[in-house]
Amino acid sequence: MRENFRCKTGLKTFLFFVFVFSVFTFPKKLIAASEESVISSGHSNDDIKRGKRFFMGLLPFDRKYESCVSCHNIKQADTLNWNPSAFEIAIKYAEKDFASFQTAVLQPSGVKMSDSHQNFNIAGEDLKTVKAYLDNMAREGSHPIKPSYFNLILFLFLGLILTWALLDLIFFSKVKLKIIPLVIFLGAFGWQVKMIATDAMRLGRQENYAPDQPVKFSHKIHVAENGIDCKYCHTTVEHGKSAGIPATNLCMNCHVIIREGTNSGKFEIAKIVDAVEKGKPIEWIRIHNLPEHVFFSHAVHVGSGKLDCTQCHGQVQEMDIMKQHSDLSMGWCINCHRETQVDFVENPYYEHFIKLHEDLKAGVIDSITAENIGANDCSRCHY
Numbered sequence: 001m002r003e004n005f006r007c008k009t010g011l012k013t014f015l016f017f018v019f020v021f022s023v024f025t026f027p028k029k030l031i032a033a034s035e036e037s038v039i040s041s042g043h044s045n046d047d048i049k050r051g052k053r054f055f056m057g058l059l060p061f062d063r064k065y066e067s068c069v070s071c072h073n074i075k076q077a078d079t080l081n082w083n084p085s086a087f088e089i090a091i092k093y094a095e096k097d098f099a100s101f102q103t104a105v106l107q108p109s110g111v112k113m114s115d116s117h118q119n120f121n122i123a124g125e126d127l128k129t130v131k132a133y134l135d136n137m138a139r140e141g142s143h144p145i146k147p148s149y150f151n152l153i154l155f156l157f158l159g160l161i162l163t164w165a166l167l168d169l170i171f172f173s174k175v176k177l178k179i180i181p182l183v184i185f186l187g188a189f190g191w192q193v194k195m196i197a198t199d200a201m202r203l204g205r206q207e208n209y210a211p212d213q214p215v216k217f218s219h220k221i222h223v224a225e226n227g228i229d230c231k232y233c234h235t236t237v238e239h240g241k242s243a244g245i246p247a248t249n250l251c252m253n254c255h256v257i258i259r260e261g262t263n264s265g266k267f268e269i270a271k272i273v274d275a276v277e278k279g280k281p282i283e284w285i286r287i288h289n290l291p292e293h294v295f296f297s298h299a300v301h302v303g304s305g306k307l308d309c310t311q312c313h314g315q316v317q318e319m320d321i322m323k324q325h326s327d328l329s330m331g332w333c334i335n336c337h338r339e340t341q342v343d344f345v346e347n348p349y350y351e352h353f354i355k356l357h358e359d360l361k362a363g364v365i366d367s368i369t370a371e372n373i374g375a376n377d378c379s380r381c382h383y
Helices: 002-037 045-056 085-092 098-106 112-114 123-142 151-170 178-203 220-225 247-253 266-280 296-304 330-339 354-362
Strands: none
Touching: 045 354, 085 123, 123 220, 123 354, 151 178, 247 266
């Protein structure tokens, strides 16, 4: 009797847990499945996945034209791709109907874009799934590049090796030759110190920093090919602390007529026109950043010191993507002040350095560097 009672009790308990599990689990799965299959825009998850495959060139299997991703990159690249990125297309056509999107795909603006889409042949239903994929991208946003944890893993691994070598030297004595764990300990410790010192020196420095800008602007095209002087766009460089970011209206001095670029078509220039019409400034990303405790004036270096822009910013006229050329560290500034000869003699900014002018005329010295006129005094930059 007791065994039957226990058996029945155990069976009831088992069935109770099965019931509780089914109540709290299966509905959630069904709800989750329904949420995954349909999104707010009305496209199914299958349509989005299929559209992504078409965009990536995985479909159709007998494709005889370039894939979308070969021209419209999904992730940030270190070279200038004149074609709009997938996310830019997604944002532009998110609120437009399919007919507008289809026209832009089959009849793109710009000579190069028209050539690349010349043999583009995709069925309307398949192109709708591509738009569904892009609409979903516009809703969720672009996925940022994940950071690399290689240095952290390497640092921890070296820490483990270091710990093992130290423990073997003091306690275990498993390795007969003491020189082996000693060498391993010194090597791992030295490598860790080098990693810490390197990262500490890099802290706050952005050498080769080249962020994606809201408009694909090429200094190579504007400066080298079209001969535009730096000071035409950076109007405050000779008399202001900052060189200044050009106002959108300044861009329109040229682009009120030039509405289509040789490489970019109408897409990039349309961003400028749209910003002017909406009265909304373009949010350029600052590239050269100094710590808040450092004072720097373009007026002193360019306006008074007559330095050329390339001395600090590199060969800007050769850059499609603008990047930070120098590390802008204190050591770099000090060395520049020691080595750079100042345009001193006929420069009214330096008239009050009477003793230096007399020494130059007498032949006591043959040149003046920035260090000679106090450029390396701490209070000049840190006050």
